[in-house]
Amino acid sequence: MAWDLEGFAASLTGVSTATRDAYGRDLAAFTRWTDRLGLDGPEQVDRRTLRRYLAYLSTTGKARRSIARAASSLRRYFGWLRRTGRIADDPSVGLSAPSGDGRLPRVLPEAEVTQLLEDPVRDDLPPELAARDLAVVELLYGSGLRVAELCGLRPGDLDLQRRRVVVWGKGSKQRQVPLSPPAAEAVGRWLSEGRPALVGPTTPDDAVFLNRRGNRLTPRDVRRILDRRSAAPVHPHALRHTFATHLLDGGADLRAVQELLGHADLATTQLYTHVSKERLKSVFQATHPRA
16 A cells, blocks of 8 residues: 555645645655665554654654654554554554653743743833733733734734633634633733834734734744843743643643643643653752652
8 A cells, every 4th residue: 555645645634834744754754764674555564663763763863852743743644544444553553752861841930930920120111012011921921822823813812801812823723722810911901001002004903912113013022022021031932831831730631731732732742741740850859858
């Protein structure tokens, strides 16, 4: 049986072009590797073959993140083969990248989060910009949005009374995320008191957040906001990492965190369980007399 990568690609509805291309590259690399083993099609691939391939990738200097993505691509592909009756059993079930020394996402200490929210380094901004900046940070940390999702928010996506926001994520997938009371309050203040002061002739009606020129806020603008508020460099994605890890530290269910983050693959969310375990280990070592 042929690999039918084109048929698989055609089945990938609801994903971005970049994601589809990434799957294609990962699977093309895998089939080139299997050619060298004399394997002619997916029916000849077993779980041992898949694990050997991931181990091989780790010897080529690939980053752990790239290997994890390859594992995700293989799971998606073999799952499709099984659902469409092309193979009887799916050898990729539960497949994950080999453990290694890949960097875990940075998680901000609670003191640093508090400083970002309540005690910005620069407090001399005009009130409209101060209101916007606080709303941005509250949303990034309080709802775990990707920076592109935050910049793309439209007024109709917000329901401040019920404290929830509709988010359009990767591949135009929609999810609902709750707003914390401080985030709902900060966004409401920005919309009523801050945003009107920045509206100009070129302001789009469908943009929640605006920059100084009255245009839609960009990811670069968000990074500047964090630079102004933080005493140390903070990437916007670090607030998303912190959101997820603090939820897991508090006992949240992994599936619930997956839904809140908009992850298509649970394996992506599981990375944060490793972060949470590392945090617990460091707390134990720092505080227990027998550590």
